[in-house]
Amino acid sequence: MLAADTVAMATGASALNERRAFVSSRITDKVAAYMDAHDFDEPTLVFDLDHAVGSYRTLAQSLAPAHIHYAVKANPEPQLVRRLVAAGCRFDAASRGEIALCLDAGADARHVSFGNTVKKVGDIAWARAHGIDLFAADATEELDKLAIHAPGARVYIRLLVEHSQADWPLSRKFGAPAEEILPLMRYARAHGLNPVGISFHVGSQTRRAEMWRPVLTEAAGVWHDARAEGFELEVLNIGGGFPAFYGDEVEAPMGYGTGVMDIVRAHFGDVPYIMAEPGRGLVAEAGAISAEVLLVSRKRPSDIARWVYLNIGKFSGLAETIDEAIRYQFDTTADGGETGPCILAGPSCDSADVLYEQRPIQMPTALRAGDRVRILNTGAYTTTYASVGFNGFPPLHVVCI
């Protein structure tokens, strides 16, 4: 086998690629056609703008009357933001940089919320000066900053949810406990701000509409308490959590959206302005990464699991594999035959740059160096997570089509 491998190697990686092709491709037709027509020397995300705009329209329709505020951090490609502005999308920004991106792309400042509960005071003042009038907060200290640098602004208070059923409930980093929401609204009002509503996040990858129910019940309790105290709430921000497909079954978008809104209506009644902040759910499935196998080896000839090293890793775009959180799906040019368990690792000299080891993944036994790999549904949280040049490797290359 080793001798045969050597012969195969002697023909060079490009010859291997000519001989091998993708058996199936679970990516958009446009992305597949583009990848088939191009060779990529570096890991490259190919992103289908039409698919993302289509996802926006589906979300907008299924979640109506909620307004879609796209979570820009999921994928801030300027071309994408321009297309979404043109389609009528609104935005949730995490920083001054993201707000500037939206405004540069033609977004109306009244349609951009500053959703980070942790803001630089300089950025608050800058946002306010540029017409942003909707801010998140979850602590008196943040309300103090807003009261000074954006006096009179509309603010929603973020609730820390306790009953997430998501695949990946968020940490306790953001949000105030339920019993602190009313004190924070009073504090905001006492300091000249306009407490207009609440926000929350059901958790990443909430795969079925019904999983929203416990969190919506929790949030509705706070909402009705605030109204009972005389707060004229007008903004209900139901956040993100809209799923992408990574292998586990996900409810279809139309049924999902209408299902969520049915629960929202039942719990909240008439709300003047509902906003939803899909990020992953809007862009993940629009993109796929073209990568390459650098090495396939076994530590010992008798080992069952092989080590597969790719030219992309934790520090060059796949940061969401930290703690093996997001389990990506792979197509390879060696697909179609027998598979076996693999430990998947990135190209850097960093010993921590291992993608999947606790739960090895199945890859073709025929896989070898030079084979091409497509990493599916990688349109979200990949490009801007990439490091500037760790180990001398460039950031993730992006092509928008």
Added chain:
Amino acid sequence: MLAADTVAMATGASALNERRAFVSSRITDKVAAYMDAHDFDEPTLVFDLDHAVGSYRTLAQSLAPAHIHYAVKANPEPQLVRRLVAAGCRFDAASRGEIALCLDAGADARHVSFGNTVKKVGDIAWARAHGIDLFAADATEELDKLAIHAPGARVYIRLLVEHSQADWPLSRKFGAPAEEILPLMRYARAHGLNPVGISFHVGSQTRRAEMWRPVLTEAAGVWHDARAEGFELEVLNIGGGFPAFYGDEVEAPMGYGTGVMDIVRAHFGDVPYIMAEPGRGLVAEAGAISAEVLLVSRKRPSDIARWVYLNIGKFSGLAETIDEAIRYQFDTTADGGETGPCILAGPSCDSADVLYEQRPIQMPTALRAGDRVRILNTGAYTTTYASVGFNGFPPLHVVCI
């Protein structure tokens, strides 16, 4: 207390900074002077080139006759690499990008090793064409690639160590088990390569020389077996693992280096060429990051631990806090009084961007938004780990002085 905070905030963050100063500064005098004289709007690494060159000289002296091959990935600032070339340092590169950096800085190709056991075939050929003649490998499949694209090259085989006493033993990503080293050397020779030696890594943060003993014993067994079989070994690469101070006691550099070399001599006898690859141990203590507190809050008034949010996090330079691995030390402008436990988090909207939570850190009870923070000994593994623009935040800014 809240009212007082509001008054304090009303004076603005800059006024706070004028009132407060650093009580003590455990950083180099040059860095302290530069930080005192400048205000930083963004998180900034201030890096003392003279200190790094001094560390190189100390390591070279204490580890003599070993040659220092600086692990470029720890901090690839071109100014630093140029200074190290001038001082006589040699280099360990992880990629074509890092090799090019060293050659551009004036390094002799014969003094640069390609130490990544996972290489692109194009990069192997490119390196060989540019005069690189020393490569790492740990698998027959990698030797196949070298045999074709760098025929006749000198190669050392990386040993997977089993007896690390380091604070952070490496994962099993790199290296072959002891019983596979000789088969790999035979394979290399049979394929026209020149197997000249072995390498290993004792693990990150090996804080005392004596901790090297079990690994050196392990490696010496392989070394002498190979010589007994007739391999004329000439390169012993003892790798990295040289520590920096992050709070736990670390042996002083001179005693540490001579201590390691005493054990090396006792186990290996005369070796034509010993190479050591310090990264962290050469640059970490030369730099400190200037950062800022964005928010200090409690989830509930009765909570003991506060949440402290900085303008730098996991995705903007502090990636080594993943799994709370490296525990940085902090100086703040509020130091000097009472302290209490804090959960430390970054500025992004990412719920995973929490630096220390399992083991909260002690920070001043007087700490508040606008206070300045110096993150100590951050000259290694910070700049190039930073993301290109996650959440709209820029990469870590660097000033070399």
